[in-house]
Amino acid sequence: MTDQLAPQPEQDPSSNAAAGAWDGIAERLRAGGLRWTPQRRTLVEVLRACKGHVTATELIGLCRERDATTTPSTVYRTLDVLEEFGLVKHGHGHDGREEYHVLPEQIHGHLYCEACGAVWEIRPETGAVIVAALEADLGFVIDLSHVTMAGRCEGCRD
Numbered sequence: 001m002t003d004q005l006a007p008q009p010e011q012d013p014s015s016n017a018a019a020g021a022w023d024g025i026a027e028r029l030r031a032g033g034l035r036w037t038p039q040r041r042t043l044v045e046v047l048r049a050c051k052g053h054v055t056a057t058e059l060i061g062l063c064r065e066r067d068a069t070t071t072p073s074t075v076y077r078t079l080d081v082l083e084e085f086g087l088v089k090h091g092h093g094h095d096g097r098e099e100y101h102v103l104p105e106q107i108h109g110h111l112y113c114e115a116c117g118a119v120w121e122i123r124p125e126t127g128a129v130i131v132a133a134l135e136a137d138l139g140f141v142i143d144l145s146h147v148t149m150a151g152r153c154e155g156c157r158d
C-alpha cells in the first residue's frame, strides 16, 4: 500500500505561486481531520475562482449553486481549517460579519463609508503607521485584518 502519491510541489520560480497553493489540498484536509467530500471539493473550486473579498454567506450561496446539499456548518468548518493553512484569512466588516480573503498577500484593514457604503483597503504603508502609533502609545499591537474603520469618504464628507 502506497500513501505517498502526492506530487512534489513545483519549484520552478517562474510558476504562479498562487496556482500551486491549493496543491494536495485533499490530503492536507484529511491530515487536518476532514474528509474530502464533494461539498469540500465544491468549496475549494468556488474559493479558487474568488477574487478580493467574499463573505461566508456569499460562499454558501455560490456552493449551493453548484451543489444544493452544501450545509453552512461544512463551509464554516472547512474555512477554519483552510485558514489554519493560510489559504484564506478572515476579517470583519463594519457590521462585524466575517469576510474572507483568498490567498491573502498582505494583512490589511478596511475603511467603510457610512454614507455611500463603499469599502476601501487601507494601504500597507498607512496601516503600518496606524499600528506603530498605537504600539508606541499603549504598547498594544492591533491585528489590522480585524480592523474596519467607519467614517465618511472624500465624496460624502460635506
Ligand SMILES: [Zn+2]
Binding pocket: 090, 091, 092, 146
Ligand atoms: Zn475574527
Ligand SMILES: [Zn+2]
Binding pocket: 113, 114, 115, 116, 117, 118, 152, 153, 154, 155, 156
Ligand atoms: Zn462615501
Ligand SMILES: [Zn+2]
Binding pocket: 053, 101, 108, 109, 110, 121
Ligand atoms: Zn481586504
